[in-house]
Amino acid sequence: MGVEQKLGNMGVVTTTLENMVNWSRTNAMWPMLFGLACCAIEMMAAQASDYDMSRFGMELMRASPRQSDLMIVAGRCSKKMGPVLRRLYDQMPEPKWVIAMGDCASCGGVFNNYAIFQGVDEVVPVDVYVAGCPPRPEALIHGVLTLYEKVKGDTFKEYAVKYK
Amino acid sequence: MDKRLEPIVKDVQEKFGATLAEFREEAHLFVAAEKIVGALTLLRDTHKFELLSALTASDYYPQTTPRFHVIYQLSSVEKNLTLQVRVPVNEANPQVPTAAHVYKVANWREREVFDMFGIVFEGHPDPRRILMPEDTVGHPLRKDYPLGYEEPQFTFNFDEIRVVKPAPKE
Amino acid sequence: MSQIEEVSVDQFKHLVSERALTGETMLLNMGPQHPSTHGVLRVLLELDGETIINCVPDIGYLHTGVEKNMEAKTYQKAEVMTDRLDYMNPLGNNLSYVLAVEKLVDLDVPARAQAIRVILVELQRIASHMVWLGAFGLDLAAMSMFLYCFRERERILDIFELVSGQRMMTTYIRPGGVWRDVPVEFDKAVREFVQMFHKRVDEYERLLTRNPIFIDRLVGIGYLSVETALQYGVTGPNLRASGSDWDLRKARPYMGYEQYDFNIPTRPEGDTYARYIVRIEELRESLKIIEQALNKMPLGPVNSDNRKFVPPPRAEIGVSMEALIHHFKLWTEGFPAPKNSVYSAVESPRGELGMYLEGDGGPKPYRIHLRTPSFDNLAVLPEIVKGHLVADLVAILASIDIVLGDIDR
Numbered sequence: 001m002g003v004e005q006k007l008g009n010m011g012v013v014t015t016t017l018e019n020m021v022n023w024s025r026t027n028a029m030w031p032m033l034f035g036l037a038c039c040a041i042e043m044m045a046a047q048a049s050d051y052d053m054s055r056f057g058m059e060l061m062r063a064s065p066r067q068s069d070l071m072i073v074a075g076r077c078s079k080k081m082g083p084v085l086r087r088l089y090d091q092m093p094e095p096k097w098v099i100a101m102g103d104c105a106s107c108g109g110v111f112n113n114y115a116i117f118q119g120v121d122e123v124v125p126v127d128v129y130v131a132g133c134p135p136r137p138e139a140l141i142h143g144v145l146t147l148y149e150k151v152k153g154d155t156f157k158e159y160a161v162k163y164k
Numbered sequence: 165m166d167k168r169l170e171p172i173v174k175d176v177q178e179k180f181g182a183t184l185a186e187f188r189e190e191a192h193l194f195v196a197a198e199k200i201v202g203a204l205t206l207l208r209d210t211h212k213f214e215l216l217s218a219l220t221a222s223d224y225y226p227q228t229t230p231r232f233h234v235i236y237q238l239s240s241v242e243k244n245l246t247l248q249v250r251v252p253v254n255e256a257n258p259q260v261p262t263a264a265h266v267y268k269v270a271n272w273r274e275r276e277v278f279d280m281f282g283i284v285f286e287g288h289p290d291p292r293r294i295l296m297p298e299d300t301v302g303h304p305l306r307k308d309y310p311l312g313y314e315e316p317q318f319t320f321n322f323d324e325i326r327v328v329k330p331a332p333k334e
Numbered sequence: 335m336s337q338i339e340e341v342s343v344d345q346f347k348h349l350v351s352e353r354a355l356t357g358e359t360m361l362l363n364m365g366p367q368h369p370s371t372h373g374v375l376r377v378l379l380e381l382d383g384e385t386i387i388n389c390v391p392d393i394g395y396l397h398t399g400v401e402k403n404m405e406a407k408t409y410q411k412a413e414v415m416t417d418r419l420d421y422m423n424p425l426g427n428n429l430s431y432v433l434a435v436e437k438l439v440d441l442d443v444p445a446r447a448q449a450i451r452v453i454l455v456e457l458q459r460i461a462s463h464m465v466w467l468g469a470f471g472l473d474l475a476a477m478s479m480f481l482y483c484f485r486e487r488e489r490i491l492d493i494f495e496l497v498s499g500q501r502m503m504t505t506y507i508r509p510g511g512v513w514r515d516v517p518v519e520f521d522k523a524v525r526e527f528v529q530m531f532h533k534r535v536d537e538y539e540r541l542l543t544r545n546p547i548f549i550d551r552l553v554g555i556g557y558l559s560v561e562t563a564l565q566y567g568v569t570g571p572n573l574r575a576s577g578s579d580w581d582l583r584k585a586r587p588y589m590g591y592e593q594y595d596f597n598i599p600t601r602p603e604g605d606t607y608a609r610y611i612v613r614i615e616e617l618r619e620s621l622k623i624i625e626q627a628l629n630k631m632p633l634g635p636v637n638s639d640n641r642k643f644v645p646p647p648r649a650e651i652g653v654s655m656e657a658l659i660h661h662f663k664l665w666t667e668g669f670p671a672p673k674n675s676v677y678s679a680v681e682s683p684r685g686e687l688g689m690y691l692e693g694d695g696g697p698k699p700y701r702i703h704l705r706t707p708s709f710d711n712l713a714v715l716p717e718i719v720k721g722h723l724v725a726d727l728v729a730i731l732a733s734i735d736i737v738l739g740d741i742d743r
């Protein structure tokens with residue numbers, strides 16, 4: 001983030017608490033290790049050698065929802081999986097975000113039928129949608145960076161209202 | 165049809181009164197529901213069809229007799245042959261004796277056919293749904309079950325669909 | 335939205351032992367969200383201490399309704415669904431579906447298209463085994479395997495991207511041939527990959543095959559006999575690791591596999607280690623097939639010229655009225671198929687991938703059933719984990735190579 005450039009010769013930086021909290025949140029986001037279908041393979045590829053998501057502070061995939069603050073819904077969500085997905089979301093500690101990865105998670109994709117939720121936004125609130133079937137790893141990384149932009153704009157006031 | 169298949173087909177026809185149909189070199193044997201376990205046992209033990217490749221069904225709605233065909237796709241690893249056995253099932257009484265003790269794989273496959281078509285396999289050791297949630301109503305692969313198609317949202321029907329679409333709580 | 339069902343032991347009474355009902359043994363739920371279940375599989379385990387007494391898999395968390403949805407589309411459009419079934423093996427699924435359609439309408443494929451199909455499907459087999467090997471290593475705490483395997487897999491995906499423009503869901507193999515001819519760089523790209531990959535397989539073997547920890551965790555675990563395997567319909571590398579040499583590429587050759595000289599690796603042991611060895615050997619055999627197919631690749635058209643089923647090339651549409659009509663009719667109406675049924679099967683990286691396809695004289699399939707190998711490979715799991723520890727379950731589950739998209743369809 002280039003803090004070094006802003007450091008004067010006193011070694012001190014002034015900023016608001018909000019900025020600092022948001023900055024630290026964006027640089028240590030722990031996604032949940034949670035793959036549903038084909039998109040999960042591309043999510044794995046995004047963490048593997050060629051794309052390497054850990055460049056953005058996301059190398060730590062957590063298997064437990066209680067330790068993670070980002071849920072990447074990678075794949076189609078069936079009617080049987082819906083309640084489970086919601087329970088996992090409820091188990092994550094606040095503040096938490098959701099990325100809907102792929103067409104299926106965003107809108108049902110090619111599977112417009114009885115078995116699949118037409119978008120996981122029917123089950124959990126979604127912050128960022130990533131298009132593509134499957135999205136390229138670059139697209140996922142772009143989605144994560146878009147989420148960072150969103151998180152950087154968060155204010156304490158919003159949180160105060162939300163969690164009153 | 166493969167030359168080596170002919171005696172086998174003849175044997176099943178004699179013992180179980182099966183009828184034969186052919187299409188693109190494939191043999192389809194039609195067997196009555198009550199005789200299917202006997203036919204499968206004979207094919208497995210005497211004719212070495214040790215692999216039940218697929219077990220599925222097909223729905224010929226609105227026709228009611230027979231509305232369903234239950235399809236057993238058999239393979240012989242030893243002789244490298246394939247054979248399809250079909251069992252017509254009526255709508256009024258969709259029941260077939262289970263083959264789960266002849267081929268163990270039939271256990272799960274029959275659960276799937278039950279789940280998707282509502283065909284009951286008598287004497288099945290574990291008659292639960294397998295793919296759909298337990299509280300589903302109906303059997304999705306029947307032809308009278310709707311696809312569940314959801315209208316895509318365009319500008320002209322934007323408001324209409326927006327009202328119906330459920331949204332989760334935060 | 336239905337609620338999560340509260341499971342009572344009553345539902346599973348007939349599947350667990352008496353001791354579970356009195357509380358003497360423990361019932362443990364694993365999944366659907368668990369890092370080592372390779373997707374959304376749920377298993378109910380009955381444990382005595384750490385020993386597994388009973389195991390009840392619960393599937394359907396990824397049930398997609400593919401079969402029903404394909405019935406609502408024309409033959410060409412239904413193909414996109416097959417890609418997304420077994421997502422480690424999209425091109426193999428395409429091939430299986432396309433072969434069934436070609437058998438149903440009786441369509442021939444030119445030799446060049448056959449060779450291209452073989453090369454791509456074998457590359458896909460390698461890619462699939464790479465994901466498997468990476469995940470297998472990850473489950474056995476060999477983290478670096480995952481990174482190496484995905485590095486090589488990317489090279490294969492680059493080739494797919496070169497020929498089709500997509501990394502995974504290519505829908506490149508079409509009824510009557512392939513989408514279009516491969517670009518000129520294809521030959522060089524594949525040759526480079528093959529050359530590089532020979533060395534890489536040796537590298538993997540150096541890392542794993544004689545690794546004492548690896549061997550300790552695998553040898554003698556999860557024994558599966560040929561008889562049990564056949565009873566449960568297990569096919570593919572899992573069956574071959576038990577000693578049978580059943581491989582559809584040899585037994586019922588399709589796509590000109592009979593021209594290529596390759597072996598079927600088998601092992602007699604039937605344990606988890608044997609399944610690993612068989613897959614590693616298969617990598618080498620696939621490389622052999624690719625090399626031969628590349629060398630033998632004939633020139634000529636890549637699509638059948640039967641205009642009833644295959645749309646004319648783009649260049650023809652501008653000059654020929656007839657071609658334009660064919661193009662229009664094929665993409666709006668589709669082609670009719672006879673009112674009858676066929677079953678055709680191919681050897682996917684996981685076993686026999688069969689398509690039961692039934693036409694009704696119209697342009698849409700009347701009924702499609704996908705005989706997916708993982709379904710049966712998973713069905714055998716309760717049989718082979720009995721008496722092992724929970725940690726071994728992870729190794730066994732990884733070794734039978736299931737893909738949940740393939741199981742739940």
Ligand code: SF4
Pocket residue numbers: 037038039074075076101102103104105109132133134135418
């Ligand atoms: S968006 Fe495409 S790749 Fe992703 S889960 Fe859906 S079908 Fe699979």
